[in-house]
Amino acid sequence: MDRDVARSCTSKDGYRTEDEARAHAAMNGMSGKLFAYRCHYCEFWHLTRRPT
Numbered sequence: 072m073d074r075d076v077a078r079s080c081t082s083k084d085g086y087r088t089e090d091e092a093r094a095h096a097a098m099n100g101m102s103g104k105l106f107a108y109r110c111h112y113c114e115f116w117h118l119t120r121r122p123t
């Protein structure tokens with residue numbers, strides 16, 4: 072459990088809202104390549120690669 076938290080949260084930025092996460096992806100030219108999901112560990116939003 073703790074390792075999962077470290078893997079999914081420590082190494083990623085957290086965003087307060089889905090819009091904020093998406094805006095960040097767009098700024099990096101990653102819109103459409105990344106999608107935002109709400110993390111159930113920290114309750115922030117993270118960006119992850121869209122599964123193919």
Ligand SMILES: [Zn+2]
Nearest residue numbers: 079080110113
């Ligand atoms: Zn998280």
